[in-house]
Amino acid sequence: MTNPLPRIVVLLSGSGTNLQALIDAQARAQLGGEIVAVISNRPAVLGLERAQKAGIETRTLDHTTFDSRAAFDTALMQQIDAFQPDLVVLAGFMRILTPAFTEHYLGKMLNIHPSLLPKYQGLHTHQRALEAGDDCHGVTVHFVTAELDGGPAAIQAVVAIEPDDTPESLAKRVQVQEHIIYPMAVNWFAQGRLSYRDGKAWLDAAPLGAEGYQIDSRR
Incomplete structure (x- = not known):
């Protein structure tokens, strides 16, 4: 009898390219x-x-219907835990999470952030990166902790900053790397690595x- 695959719940707020x-x-x-x-x-x-x-079950939990961040996070935890996940993946989830939420999933929640953390949190x-005159930029997959974009990095991808780059052109090249390294990190976690x-x-x-x-x- 084969072991079931680790269960993953993805949280998002927008177009879902990383999803x-x-x-x-x-x-x-x-x-x-x-x-x-x-x-x-x-x-x-x-x-x-x-x-x-893709045939994946979906839920919507509109944060604007809750009177506090804590109330929303409590309801969100209930929604997530109903699926008994082994891993929670933030894929463009544009919410600042409460410490109670991050503690609940500590060690089993990943986020992706478009910078070479610890540079440029937020x-x-x-x-x-362009305003600072950096010669490189990139993207980081990290474990989520109570500190915004402050959890330990699992994997980073570095991209060169070209002389004629705009925020938009740079974002496109970074996004290519996002789509490579996020599945890698999730796969490593699922394999126990x-x-x-x-x-x-x-x-x-x-x-x-x-x-x-x-x-x-x-x-």
Whole structure:
């Protein structure tokens, strides 16, 4: 009797391009787990349509109908836990999560952020990298902790900043790498290779450094 695949719940707020990358990896049997549900805090977004097209169960929990962040997070935890996930994946989920929420899923929740963390936590990362005169930029998959975009990195992809880059052109090249490294990180977790321990990300039983496992697309 084969073991069931690890169960994955994806949270999103928008178009769901990273969700699509995960769905595509699952279709190629390269995700290592099964996406059992997609939950959005915004109704009628494209990400929900992508999930439905793939035959994945969807839920909408509109944050605007709750009178506090804590009340929304409590309801969201109930929705997630009904699917008994082994991993929660944030794929463009545009909510700041309460410490109670992040503690509940500590070590089993991943996020993707469009910068080389710890640089440029928060928003407008591409613009900030250009304004700083950086010669490279990128994207990080990290474990979620109570600190916004502050959890330990699992994997990063580095992209070159070109002299004529705009925030939009840079974002497009970063997004290509997002769609490569997010399925990789989820697959590592599903295989038991990637874990969270002692406040660090571990890969193949060894602690990763501050940048996590790094892929340099400039080479």
